[in-house]
Every structure is written in structure tokens, then in C-alpha cells.
Amino acid sequence: MGDRDRARERHTIEAMRDLLPEKEPSASQALAVATLLPLGGGLLALAGLTLLGSVIGLALLTPLLLLFSPVLVPAALLVALTVAGVLTSGALGLTGLSSIWYLLKQARGMVQKAPEQMENAKRRVGEAAQAARSRAEETKRA
Template identity: 35%
Template sequence: MPDQTRTGTYGSSYDTNVNVNHDTPSRQTIKFLTAATIGVSLMLLSGLVLTGTAIGLIIATPLLVLFSPILVPAAFVLFLAASGFLFSGGCGVAAVAALSWIYNYVAGKHPVGADKLDYARGVISDKARDVKDRAKDYASYGQGTTTGSTY
């Protein structure tokens, strides 16, 4: 059998045969009943969770009010400590990533962004060369226009 390549155009026989729905009415009914059963079960479960949360909050409110002078500062201290650890860890990860990038760049492995760095270095060296040339031009212009007068 010769090798036939598919053109992939819309409306080919393959595309139209794939999307044909072969569901019978009894199969659709089973799908609907399954979906309805799952949906009702999940709605009941969410209602029970909401009711349990409300009851728990009602029971815990007096305890939270009584212990709030202790809990609020403790929560604040825990938040500050956790955020400090996360920040220091993030800085450590950033430092390791930067050192890894620098090592790869120096080793000649061409890490991501190295081409932009090389381009920026070239632009800066071109501008520095232009400034140097202009400074020389202005210096020679300034030496040629001075008449020897001092201030």
C-alpha cells in the first residue's frame, strides 16, 4: 500500500467522521443521571461543610475573643518570622541562580540572556568610544580657540 500523506484540510473525510455522535437515547439518559447524581452529591457535601464551618465558628468565637490579646500578637510574630524566612530563602535561591548563570557565562556555555548582555556591552562600548572621540574633538577645538588669556 503506497504511503499517503494527509493534507489536513478542514472538511476531509477523517475530520467529519471523528465528530459524529453515536450516543443512543438510553446512553444519554445514563450520562445525565450520572452527572445529576454526582452534582447533587457534591451540593449536599458543600452544604454540610458550610454548616460545619458555621457551627465551628459559632463555638470558637468566644474562645477567640478571650484569647485575642495573646493570639493576635502571636500570629503577627509568626507571620513576620515566616515571611523573613521565606524572603531570606528567596534571596538565597536568587543568589545561587545568579552565580550559576555567571559561571555558565564565564565558562562559555551561553546561558539564556547572554546574547542580550553581549549586545548591551557592544552598545555601551560604542557609546563610550563616541564620547571619547567627541571629548578629543572638543579638547582640540578648545586648544585652538584659546588666546592665552587667564582668569
């Protein structure tokens, strides 16, 4: 039995060596673990305390909530509708302002392009008039 125990122990040691990394962690990795481990633990403790406080507060305030629910439910509904109205108003206001801003930007672009477009229109009208004159002269000659 001694050989089996030694073989099993040797196998366990080899398996543990396979799990361990080949090289040592760097100093920055060790420093990160040393600073983040207490920080993570502290945050986990705060989360637990917050959960405990919430459960105790709920247990203590449940009778008051049941007693005052005929007043609290309409009040909560009123607050919810007011918040929804304010948020909707803000969203519609932002949409209106952005559409007006877009229209102003388009109008500015049109004003800047207007002289070029007028010149093109004048040139086309002149070309059309000249073409009409030449056709009229050709018609007279024929």
C-alpha cells in the same frame, strides 16, 4: 373560548419543541450526565456541610477567641512574620543560586570561546605588525 385554549396550547407545544434539540443525545453524552450528576450533587452537599460546620465552629469559638485575643493576636503576628521571613529567605536564596548558575554558564561559554578569540587576536596582531612593517619600509624608501 375553546378555540383560544387550543390555540394557546398548540402555541405552547410548538414553543417547547423549539427548545428541544433535534437529535437525541449520544450514549457517551448520556453516560457523562448519568455519572456527573450524582458526583456534582455529592460535591455540592459536601460544600454545604463544610459551610455549615464553619458557621457552627465560628459561633462556638467566638467567645474563646474574644477571651484569648490578648494572647492570640501577638502569636498570630509572630507566626505571620516568621512565615514571611522564611518565604523571603527562600526567594532570596533561589535568586542568588540562579544568578550564580547564570554566571557559571556565561563563564563556561567564555572558556569555550577563548581559544577562538585568542586565535583571532593573534591573527589581528600579526596583521597589524605586518602593516606596520610595510609602512616602515615605505617610509624608508621615500
